[in-house]
Amino acid sequence: MEAERQRNDALDELATMLQSLIEDNATNISRLAERTGFKRQQVSRAVNGREVPSPDLSDALDVVLPCGGAIRRLRDAADREKRARRLGVVPPMRRPTDEYVPAAQGIVVSNDVRTIDQEVVSTNRREFAAIPALPALSALAASTRQRIETGSASDRTLDELESDVDEIAQVYGSAPHLALLGEVAGRWKQIESILDGRMSAGTRTRVTLLGGQLTYFLGRLAFNTNDFRSARRFAGLAGTYAHEIGEPVLIMSVAALQSSVAYHTQRYRQAVAALSIVRHVRHPYMDARIAAYEARAYAKMGDHDNARAALNRMEAASCSMAPMPGETPVGPAAVAMFRSGVAISLDDADMVQEWAPIAVAGYRRKGSDFTVEESQHAVMSYASSYLVGPDPEPEEAARVAMGVISTAPDALTHTVKARLRQCASSFSPTHHRLPAVASYLEACRTLPAGGTV
Template sequence: MPDPQRLVAPSDTDAAGRFTVEAERQRNDSLDELAGMLQSLIGDNETNISRLAERTGFKRQQVSRAVNGREVPSPDLSDALDVVLPCGGAIRRLRDAADREKRARRLGVVPPMRRPSDEFVPAPEGMLITHGARTIDHEVISTNRREFAALPALPALSAIAASTRARIETGSASDRTLDELESDVDEIAQVYGSAPHLALLGEVAERWKQIESILDGRMSAGTRARVTQLGGQLTYFLGRLAFNTNDFRSARRFAGLAGTYADEIGEPVLIMSVAALQSSIAYHTQRYRQAIAALNLVQQVRHPYMDGRMAAYEARAYAKMGDQESARDALNRMEAASCTMAPMPGETPVGPAAVAMFRSGVAINMGDVDMAQEWAPIAIAGYQRKGGDYTVEESQHAYMSYASKFLIGREPEPEEAARIAMDVIRTAPDELTHTVKARLRQCASSFSPAHHRIPAVSSFLEACRTLPAGGTG
C-alpha cells in the first residue's frame, strides 16, 4: 500500500533550487517498455514519427512524446498506432499498463486534486484572440483542410471510434469486477462496527483507490451509476474511520466527497449516512446547532434503515442544547422508526438495543434519573444478546450510560460507576473509538473531588489520563 507521506517521489535540485529534468518524470517501467516497442516497430515498418503523425491524424509532438517515452499516450492515440503499426493490440495493452503504473505511483489515501474548472485553456491552433474574443484564422483552417484531405487518417480514426464505443459499452471494469467490489462493500458493512480500525483501513482504502481509478475511465451510464455508488460507500467508510480515530479534518474531506457521489446517484441510505456523519462531526466538536442543521438538510429523504438513526442524532443534539422537549420528541420518533434490518453500506440501524442505548445516553445528558435508571439496564441486556444492531462501539456506549447512572440522583455510587467504566477500558478488544473515549472522559468529569480519594475512582481517573488524545464531546 502506498505511503501517504510519499505521494510524490523526492527530487534532486541543482544549486539554484530548480527541479532537474529527471525529477520531473516519475519512473515508469511500462512506459519505458512501450517506448522501446514503438521504436522497434518504427524500424521494422521502415517509417518515422512524421509519417506516423500523418497516418494517424495526430500531431507530430504527441507521437514524438509517446515514441520517446516522455508521456503516457492517450487511449485514442494508442488505438491509432495499433492500426498503423499492426501488433495485435500490444501497444494499447502496454499503454494501459503504463497508465496504471503512473496512477499507482502517484495515488495515495488522499486523491490527486482535479483541475480547477477556471484553469486557463489556451486557444487551439486555428483560433485568434482579438479584443478578448476568439475568432477563426481562416488561412490556417484552409491549410489544415487541404492537409487533412491528403492524409489517409480516416481508417485510423474509425478504429478509434469503434474502440471508444466498445470502452463505453463495457466500461472501465467488468461486471465481474463490480460484482466482487459490491460483495466486498457488503462484507465491510457487516463487520464495520466491530472490526479493528487499522486492519479495516487498508481493506477499504485499496478498494476505494480502485474505484477512483475506474471512475476516471469512460463507461456507460448504468455502469457509472454502479461505480459511483461504490465510490460513495467506500468514501463514507473512510470518513467514519477517520472520525472514529479523531481525525476530523480527514473525516470532513471524505464526507464532502461521499456527499458529492450520494447527490449524483440519489441513493437514500448513502445520502442519510453522510448527513449523519457530518452531524456527528459537529456534535463531537460541540457545534450542536450545526449537528441539527446537517440532519435538516436531508429531512426530505426517507428510508426505514436510517430513519431511526437520524431521529436519535437529533435527540442527542437537542439534549446538549437544553431543549428537552425536542429531545424527547425525537426519541419517540426514533423508537417508532426502529428496525432490525441486516447491515447495509452506511450507518448501522437502530434496533431494540440501540433504542435503549440512545434513551439512556440522552437521559444522562438531561439529568433525568428515572429515565436513565429505566433504560440503561435494558440497553446492556440488549447488546449482550448481540442482535442485528450490535456493534462493539455502541455496546460500550451502553455500558458508559450504565456507569454514569450511578453518578446522578440523590444517592450516587461512585465506586460502582468507576468499576463499570474501568471494565470498558480493560475489556476493550481493540483500540477505543473517539466517541467512547469522549464518554469515558465525560464520566471522569462527573466524579466530585471527594470521590477522588476512593481507590477504584482514583484508578479509573488515572486510566483516563493515559488514554490517547481524543475529544470531550
Template sequence: MLAEGEPNGALAELSALLRHVIASKGTNNSELARRTSYRRQQIAEAVNGHNVPSEGLAKKLDEALDADGQVIALRDQADRERKARRLNLLLPRTEAAQDVETADLRLMPALGRRVDAAGLALPIPQVAGDRAAASDPDPVTATGGAEMTARKASEHATDAAGCSLPDLTIDQLDDDLRHLAAQYGAITLPNAYQQAQALLDVAQRSLERTKAPRQLSRLYLLAGEAAALCGSACFDLSLLRPAAQFARTAALYGQTIEFGPLQAFAHGTLAYIAYWQRRPAEGVRHALAAAEAPGVGTVGRRRIAAIAGRAWAHLGETSQARAAMAEAEALTDSSEHDDLHDIDGEFGMTIERMLMSNAATALLLGDAEAACTYAQAALDQYSALPAEQRPPMFVAQAQADLANARLACGDADGAAAALDAVLTLPVSWRGTGVIQRVNSIRLRLVTPAFAQAQALRGYGDAIEDWAAMVPAQADLIRPVAPMTES
C-alpha cells in the first residue's frame, strides 16, 4: 500500500528517474541548483516527489541531466494526473492495484491487461507474487457490466467535451489582467478597482462554463490575480477589511491550483494590511508565510523581503528589519522567475519601489539619514524613467518619505521642497500609503522644533486640506463598461 502523501503515478516515476540519473551522473541537488538557477529546495521537492515541478524547472533539469525529454514528459503527465485527481476525473485505485509496483504496471500490457492513459491500472482481482494474475469472472456478467460502464463513461466524456470555453476567451482575460496589473500605478484608484472587479466577475462566471481541467487551472489563476488586484485597490482606497478579504480569496485560489507565487503575493498583502492596522506580529507571520511559498522568483522574493522589513520595524525588531532590508537590496539579479511577479506592475517590486519601502522602514527605525538616502535613490530611479512610466502615487510616497526624513534631519527648506511635490498629487491617486505618510509629516510639524520654522509656515493647514480630499468611495459603485465574453 502507498503511504499517505507518498508520490504515485507519473510523479513517482519522475522522482525515480531523477534519483537514478542524479546518482549515475555523480551530481547532487546543490550542484543542480547552481546549474539551473533554481533554489535547492525546489530541486529537492522535485527529486523527492513532493511537488510537480514547474515547466521551467523540468526543462532545466532535463537539459542539465541530458534526459532527452524524459523529465519534461513525466512532468507533464504528473501535472495532468494532479489536475485530474483534483477534479475527481481519475478512477480510484483498488487495493490490489495500489500494491502493484511501477515495474509491475509496465508488465501489464504484455499480460493482456489494460493501463489507462494516466498510467493507472484498471482494477486487478488478485496479485500473485511479483505478477498480476487475472481471475476468470463470469463472462456474461463481466461483459454486461463492462458495456454499461463504458456507456456511462462515454456519456460523461461527451458532456465534459461539450463543456468548455474558446481558448481565445481565456487568452483575452489573461491579457486584460496583465494590462491592468502593468498599468496599475498609472490609472486612478477607483478605476483600478472597477476594472479588477469586472475581471474577477468574468473569471468566476467563466469557471462555471467549463469543465476542461486545463482551462479550470488557468481560470482559477486568473480569478486569483483579479482578486489580488481588487485587494490592492481596496487597500489604497483605505478599505482595509475588503482588502483583506480579497487577499484571502486570492490565497485560496492559489492554494486550489497549488501555485505558490499567488499565495506569496496574497500573504504579502495581508502582511502590510496587518501592520497598517497596528498588528505587526500578525504582519510578520504573514510575511514569513509568504517567504515559505514555493516557486517564487527573484522579484517576488524582493517584494516579500521589503514587506517583512517594514513588519519587523513596526514590531520594534531592529536587527531583523535591517536584515530584511539588506536582503531586498541584494535581490537585484532576476535569475529566478515566476509567472505572477514577472508580470510586473502591481504584481512586481521594482528597484525604485523597494528603495521607497526601505526609506519608510528606516524612518520607523529612527534612522533619518538612511531614510533620506533610500528616498532620494528611489526618486533618482523614477526620474530616469520616461514620464509616462512614473507612477504618480509611488513617486509621491517617495517624496513624502524624503520630506519626513529631511524634517528628522532638521532640514526645513529641503522638507518644504519635497512636500510641495507631494501636495500636487491629484485626488484620484491619494491612496492609503501616501495619506498616512503626509499625516505623519503633519504630526512632526507641530513639534517645538518646527512649529516656528519660517520655511514650513502654513504647511500644517495645507496638509489638513489636502488629506481631506481623497477618492470618493461612491466612485466604486458607478457602472463600468461590460467586459467581453465569448
C-alpha cells in the first residue's frame, strides 16, 4: 500500500515530526486518539504518513503535542502538494487562505447546489454525546484567545515601527528618495505580514494605522517620481486603512495626495472633489494644507474668488507643528510659497512679487515646515516674479531658476521639474537670444521626463 502512495515530501516531513513529538511527549497513538477524540486509525494514518490528516485532526494534534502550529502548517503544505502532484506540478508554497475549501462533511454538492446528507447528520447526532474532542477543542480555543490577545507582533516591535514612521516623517521632505524607498518598503511589507495574523482589537488599530502611514509614504514616493498609477493604488489602500480607524491626519493626507494626482494631471475639478470628500474631517495639522490645495485648484479653474478665499483660510489655519506621519505642515514659509504660486495662476503680478521673496527667506530659516521640494517651489515662484509685470527681467529669472537645477539635478521631484519647464515656457522668443536664458533653456531640455528615486 505504501509503495502505491503518491510521493509527498511535506507529508513525509509531517510524519517524521509527529513521530518525534510522540517520543518527546512520552505518549502513543492510542493515547493521542483518546485525547483528541479522533479514531485510532485516523491518528495512525497521519502519524505513519499514509494520508494527509484533516484540518480538525491537525489542530487537535497541535494542542496535545504543542508545537506552535507547525503540525497544521505542514498538513496544509502536504495537502497542497498532494493536489499539485495530481496535476503533474509542484507549485510554490501558497498561503492557506488561497486554497479551495471543500464542502463540509454532511454537505452533498450536486449540480453546484449544496444539500444536507441526512445519513451523515444522523450518524453525527448519535456520536455527538460521546465526543471526547471537546477538551482538545476548548484547549484550541484557549490558545486562539492567547494568540489574539498577544497579537502577531509584540509591543516592542510596534513601538520600534512607530518610532521608525515618526523618523520618516521628520526626514521625508529632504531625504533622497532612493534611500527612503528601501526604508519605507521594508517596514510596509513587515506591517502587511503582521496584518495577516490574528490580534486583539487594540493591536490591530495600531498596526492598521502603521500600515496606512507607510502605504501613504509609498504613495508620496510614487507621486514624486511621476508614477501616478502606483500613487493612486497606494493612496487607495492607505485610504482604506485610514477610514477603518478614523485617523484624521491620515484621512486628510490621503485626500491631499489624491488631489495632487488630479491636479498634476490637469483634472482640477477632481482635485477639488477629492478634498471636498473629507471636508467634514478637521485637524489643526492638516487644515491649512487642505485649504492650500483647494486654492491652487480653484486658481487653475479660473475661479479667482474661491482661490483667494481658500488662501485666506490657509493662512488662518497655518501652524508651526513638528512633522507628523502624513503631509508636511503649512507654516509661515509655506503660506508665502502657496500665495506666490497661486498668484502666478491668478496672473497677479503684485501678489507674486510681494510673497515670493518672503517664501524664499522663510525656507532659508528651515523651520518645521521646511522641505527641499517646497523650498524649490518657492525659488521658482521667485524666478517667475521677474517675468511678470511691465518691466520683466528675463536674465535674472533664468539665473534664479538655474540655481534650482544646478544645486540638486538628481533629486528633483516631478513637480519641481514641471515648474522649471513652466518657467522656460514663459520666456518670449526675443528672450531666447539672451545667454543666461539660452543656457537655462538648454538645461531644461536635458531634464529627464519623470522623477527619480
